[in-house]
Amino acid sequence: MPKIGRFTSDEAKADYLRIYDAWAERWPIPSTVVDVETSFGTTRVRKSGSGTGAPVLLLPGTSGNGLVWQRFIEDFASERVVYTPDVIGWPGRCVQTAPVRDGADVAKWVVETLDGLGEDRVHLAGNSLGAWMAGMVGVYYSDRLASLTMFEPGGATFAKPKWSLLLKFLAAGLRPTPERMRKLNAWLTPRAQ
Structure with missing residues (x-):
């Protein structure tokens, strides 16, 4: 069942947002x-x-936020x-109040964001899972797109993932602990260590 994203504790939220805000202050151009x-x-x-x-609207990869584009923003926004x-x-700094259930909801969220802008x-x-999200907008609301670009889309964007991959996600997600999530993240992003 889809859930609403939340922090594990008020302390975790405060720590994360402190770091987020410090990173946001480093944005290299006026915004x-x-x-x-x-x-x-x-x-x-x-x-x-x-x-x-x-x-241009840029969507980040898995668990990223808008700040991941910081090192590229000068070129993109020139x-x-x-x-x-x-x-x-x-x-990030979104406040979720309703679950996002499927690709149609993802597309609806992006289009409602465009409407609000x-x-x-x-x-x-x-990028990555953000490419899949962008693809969902293309499927459901292609009239809202001047173009669609997918950076490093994951295999599941175009094909069914292998059962072994799904089992890794299932094992981590059934009983998510900080250690299991760290191991999964390390496996998903080996060069980020």
Whole structure:
């Protein structure tokens, strides 16, 4: 059953948001922060750059947030407006109030975020799981896209994953402990260690 993303404790939330805010202060170009109300909760979006034409909206990979684009934002925003949202239900400054149940809900959340930003069409790009999310917008709301770009989409974006992969996720998710989640994350991102 889909759940609402939350921190494990008030202390964990305070620690995370302190680090998040310190990282946000390092954003290399002028930007504004907008909180957009959607039917899934409040979405935090950072707006950078200026220019004419359809803006760019960038979706991060698994458990990422809009700040992951920091090292690329100067190039992306050199000629256009670029939006880098946190993902509802993932670590960041969104406040989720309703579960996101499937790909249709993901697409609806992105489109409601665009509506809240006052944007009709965007160049939508996503990395990894964000690429799958972008693909869902293409499936359900292609009229809202000026273009669709997928950076390093996972195998499950285009094909069914192997049972061994699903079993790894199941083993970690049935009884999630900090240690199991660390092991799964280390396995998923071996070069990030």
